[in-house]
Amino acid sequence: MIRVLIVDDQEIMRQGLKMILGQEPDLEVVGTAGNGEEAIAFCRMQEQPDVVLMDIQMPVMNGVEATKALRAFNPEIRVVILTTFHDDAYIFDSLREGAHGYLLKDAPPETIARSIRAVYEGGAMIQPEIASRVIRQFNKMQDGRPLFLRGDKEKLTKREKEICLLVARGLNNREIAKDLFLSEGTVKNHVTRILDKLDLRDRTQLAIYTLYEV
DSSP states (O other): OEEEEEEOSOHHHHHHHHHHHHTSTTEEEEEEESSHHHHHHHHHHSOOOSEEEEESSOSSSOHHHHHHHHHHHOTTOEEEEEEOTTOHHHHHHHHHTTOOEEEETTOOHHHHHHHHHHHHTTOOEEOHHHHHHHHHHHHHSTTSSOGGGOOOGGGSOHHHHHHHHHHHTTOOHHHHHHHHTOOHHHHHHHHHHHHHHHTOOSHHHHHHHHHHHO
């Protein structure tokens, strides 16, 4: 079972997600929280979740601050950001803080469940609508690109570019290995080298980089 914590300041959103995810045989909602501070307190005192569905705009402590704190407390916790098209600045900040996925709040239930599974298995999930929005905003920035998108794609081999594209689709190492007829360990080594070459921190940044550059 994948343990899920739902964090949103709207009660109706928390209960709706809890009901939807509770119907999935492999997902267990272990708790809900109304802001980032409550989420951190839950993770410190209760059974820690595997995945946190995190709203961005919340009182007391927002989703960006909570993501940073949770990742510092336990780097194994995977965070999926719940966002709207009005949260661009927050999305940029949460990219830097290590969130693993980005979903619109009106995403279909099957998309939410699939995203939870994807990040739990080590993948990175970002809805195309959000990726397109983020890339358009990057293009409007004064210098054109944020710091974590300044890697040199010419450093990548053909195989590494293939792996980048599969990471951007949300595939984990096992799925990539199957698709490319490689061992899982080989894929893991490739991803590590790619992140090092491009000076990126994680697969989510790599997914954005791929959509922007490769």
